[in-house]
Amino acid sequence: MPFIQFDGGQMSKEKKAELVAKLTETAQEVLGIPSQAFSVLIRENSMDNIGQGGKLLSELHK
Numbered sequence: 001m002p003f004i005q006f007d008g009g010q011m012s013k014e015k016k017a018e019l020v021a022k023l024t025e026t027a028q029e030v031l032g033i034p035s036q037a038f039s040v041l042i043r044e045n046s047m048d049n050i051g052q053g054g055k056l057l058s059e060l061h062k
Helices: 013-031
Strands: 003-008 039-044
Touching: 003 013, 013 039
Parallel strands: 003 039
Antiparallel strands: none
16 A cells, blocks of 8 residues: 655645645556555644754744
């Protein structure tokens, strides 16, 4: 069973549904595996939990 994992910021349910559909569609086209075989995990991360250049993203995007 192919597994797709996406780590990103918080997003609406509609955006998650669109992302899952497009990731699955693209992977199915590239790999030639039926879309029903794919599982997709979206992990939403708070900007307080991500750092870039030694600073939290929440501080960089004030």
